[in-house]
Amino acid sequence: MTLQEQIRSNRLRTALVLLGFAVLTAALVLVIAGAYDPSVAGFIGIVAIGYGVFSWFFADKVVAAASGAHPISKDQAPELYRAVENAAIGAGLPRTPDVYNIQDDAPNAFAAGRNPEHAYVAATTGLVAKLSQRELEGVMAHEIAHIRNRDVRLMSLAAVLVGVIALVADMLMRITIWGGSASRNKDLGPFGVIMGIVAMILAPIGAALLQMALSRRREYLADASAAEITGDPEGLALALAKLRDDTTPLHTVTRATAHLFIESPLRDHKGLRSSLGGLFDTHPPLEDRIARLAEAGGFPPP
Amino acid sequence: MTAVWIVVAIIAALLIYLVLAYNRLVRLRNEVDSGFSSIDVQLKRRADLIPNLVESVKAYAVHESSVFEAVSQARSATLAATTLPATAAADALMQSAITGLLGVAEAYPQLRAVESFKALQDELADTEDKIAAARRYYNTTVRRYNTMLQSVPTNVVAGATGFTRRAFYRIEDDADREPVAVKLGT
Numbered sequence: 001m002t003l004q005e006q007i008r009s010n011r012l013r014t015a016l017v018l019l020g021f022a023v024l025t026a027a028l029v030l031v032i033a034g035a036y037d038p039s040v041a042g043f044i045g046i047v048a049i050g051y052g053v054f055s056w057f058f059a060d061k062v063v064a065a066a067s068g069a070h071p072i073s074k075d076q077a078p079e080l081y082r083a084v085e086n087a088a089i090g091a092g093l094p095r096t097p098d099v100y101n102i103q104d105d106a107p108n109a110f111a112a113g114r115n116p117e118h119a120y121v122a123a124t125t126g127l128v129a130k131l132s133q134r135e136l137e138g139v140m141a142h143e144i145a146h147i148r149n150r151d152v153r154l155m156s157l158a159a160v161l162v163g164v165i166a167l168v169a170d171m172l173m174r175i176t177i178w179g180g181s182a183s184r185n186k187d188l189g190p191f192g193v194i195m196g197i198v199a200m201i202l203a204p205i206g207a208a209l210l211q212m213a214l215s216r217r218r219e220y221l222a223d224a225s226a227a228e229i230t231g232d233p234e235g236l237a238l239a240l241a242k243l244r245d246d247t248t249p250l251h252t253v254t255r256a257t258a259h260l261f262i263e264s265p266l267r268d269h270k271g272l273r274s275s276l277g278g279l280f281d282t283h284p285p286l287e288d289r290i291a292r293l294a295e296a297g298g299f300p301p302p
Numbered sequence: 303m304t305a306v307w308i309v310v311a312i313i314a315a316l317l318i319y320l321v322l323a324y325n326r327l328v329r330l331r332n333e334v335d336s337g338f339s340s341i342d343v344q345l346k347r348r349a350d351l352i353p354n355l356v357e358s359v360k361a362y363a364v365h366e367s368s369v370f371e372a373v374s375q376a377r378s379a380t381l382a383a384t385t386l387p388a389t390a391a392a393d394a395l396m397q398s399a400i401t402g403l404l405g406v407a408e409a410y411p412q413l414r415a416v417e418s419f420k421a422l423q424d425e426l427a428d429t430e431d432k433i434a435a436a437r438r439y440y441n442t443t444v445r446r447y448n449t450m451l452q453s454v455p456t457n458v459v460a461g462a463t464g465f466t467r468r469a470f471y472r473i474e475d476d477a478d479r480e481p482v483a484v485k486l487g488t
Contacts, residue, residue, distance in 0.1 A: 004326075082428055089344070090435035092337055092443065231438050 006221060007150045013214065014154045021052060021161040051164060059156035060112040060120065063260065066163070067110070068252040069100035069122040077101065080128050083136045084121055087144040090229035097121050097147060106250035107131065107243055110260035111143035112159075113152040121147075126248060131239055138226060138236030142262055145225035151218050155260050158214050163256025214259055216284050223289055224296065233297030237290050241302040244286040259283070323459040330447040334468050337440035338386065341471060344433045345393055349380040351426055358419045359403060362410040369406050372399040386469055393433075394473045400426070437471050444468045 025048040033041035055062070064070075074081045081099055088096045093116050100122035102108075107127040113119025121143040123136075131139065146152055227233035243263045250265040258265055264283040294301035356370055363369075376399040379392035404423075407413055414420070448467050451460045 082431070086431050086435045089340060089432050090439050092333065092340065092439045228442060229435075229438070231434075 010150045010154050014157060017154065017158055017161060017214075018052065048164075052161070055157055055160045057114070059160040060114060060118070060152070062160050063110075063112045063156050063257060064100060064120070064122065066159075066252070066254060067102060067122065067257050067260075068104070069102045069120075071098055071120070072101045074099075077128060079133055079136060080123055080140070083133065083140040084144070086137060087141040087226075087229055090141065090231075091144045091148045091225070093144065093148060097144070099123075101125060102252065104250055104252060105129075106248040106265065107246055108250050108261045108263055108265055109139055109143055110257075110262065111146045111152050112156040112260060113147060114156075115150070115153065116147055119147045119152055124250070126246075130246065131242060134232065134235040135239035135242065137230050138232065138239045139262055141226035141229040142222050142236060145222040145229060146218070149218075149221065149225060151222065155214060155218075159256050159260055163254065219283055219289065220292060223293055227293060227296060233293045234299050234302075237293040237297070237299070238302050240286050240290050240293070244290070320459060323456050324463060327447075327450060327456065327460055327463070327465050330443065330450055331465065331468075333443040334440070334447050337436070337443045338389075338471075341433065341436040341440055342389060344429060344436050345380050345389065345396070348396065348426065348429045348433065349377045351422060351429065352377045355403065355422050355426070358416065358422065359407050359410075359413065362413040363406050366406045369399070369402045373403050375399070386471065390471055390473055397473070440471050444470050 025045070029041045029045045029048070032044060072080075077099065080101075084099050085096050095117060097111070097113070097116075098120035100120050102122055102124040104124040105126040106124055107130045109121065109123040109127050111119060111121045121140060123139070127139065128136065146155065223236060226236050230236070240263070250261075253261070253265040261283075263286060290301050352373055356373055359366075360370065373396075376392060376396040379388075379395055383389040383392045407419070450456055451465055451467055
């Protein structure tokens with residue numbers, strides 16, 4: 001698959017994500033309209049449309065806020081900046097993306113943005129502290145690859161739109177359990193409650209499946225692109241091996257932002273994974289990614 | 303009547319293909335050009351470090367005029383170069399000149415302890431990394447462009463509209479050598 005094909009596929013998927021968001025919110029609106037009040041439903045519909053438009057332009061900012069990422073200057077993190085600059089040059093980006101820091105000891109990183117002109121990469125303090133310069137270059141090249149392959153808009157939008165679906169579903173759950181204006185529309189009441197429950201079960205599952213559909217092949221491709229950008233697949237493989245062996249939990253991660261990170265931050269967390277097996281995994285197994293890099297570079301997997 | 307429409311459809315499809323193929327070639331060629339100017343930017347940046355570097359070394363090694371001469375020649379060659387072969391030649395010249403200059407610096411421990419000199423060396427190492435990255439990107443885009451140029455049936459479009467192959471960026475002796483080791487001591 002060439003870069004152009006990937007970019008085209010990302011555009012299509014972006015449209016699908018927006019469509020999926022529209023359909024899911026429409027379904028929720030209908031459920032609310034049936035169970036509660038059409039005017040409330042209409043209001044929520046308008047809010048959802050506004051939110052969708054807002055997300056298109058500001059998803060990356062929302063993601064930064066949700067994961068506690070702050071812009072930093074070159075003086076504060078010269079090694080990180082250099083790694084980002086080198087990768088940006090190696091990938092032929094029109095400008096060096098902004099560099100953000102996440103105050104967290106767990107080594108992890110992600111990229112977000114709208115296009116290569118408006119993008120940033122975020123790295124945790126732990127990543128910079130625990131990786132060597134060579135490994136850091138590999139990880140940053142992976143993030144830069146997401147920007148160059150135009151993955152970032154899709155991933156940022158998915159984070160923000162998927163996040164809000166989970167939020168709305170949670171809210172609806174609370175209303176159904178604790179009662180909102182459920183006394184009205186008595187005839188639709190029980191039916192509406194059942195619909196509500198179904199929607200509440202389906203919404204997060206649909207959302208999670210959506211996330212999964214986004215990530216897996218994208219990660220392999222970004223790894224391959226990173227190897228091309230740095231000319232050093234082993235650097236990235238060594239970094240991934242370090243991430244694999246590190247068990248520090250990332251604090252600021254949510255279900256909405258998990259797929260953004262270079263390594264799934266929800267790994268080993270109770271609940272999501274243990275109850276549903278690999279269904280909700282947003283990332284291919286690290287072992288697999290390391291093995292592929294090792295094969296491409298012709299070195300023994302670390 | 304149907305036959306006419308079929309012919310029209312075939313011609314339209316052909317035209318669309320030609321436009322798409324042409325546009326793809328243009329895009330790839332632009333990437334090659336911007337890849338080259340990215341190398342150029344980094345080489346100029348390295349050249350800009352030279353005067354300060356020479357000054358700090360001169361303060362200790364007064365009698366090494368041949369080394370300073372070589373570096374300043376390489377610098378003017380870099381600034382004057384506009385074509386790919388000239389740029390690559392200036393690049394090679396600069397690499398060996400810098401190796402010579404740092405080799406001289408190696409003999410003066412006091413110089414290597416000076417903060418500003420260390421900072422310059424660090425900056426130089428960083429620029430070398432960036433030149434290597436830019437070179438890698440350029441060669442990748444050239445490979446893509448040349449492949450597209452030779453592929454059937456794009457080669458027909460390319461031949462008819464005057465696209466020509468581009469050369470890889472190579473520095474004299476070998477294909478893609480490692481950047482000069484400029485990290486002394488550390």
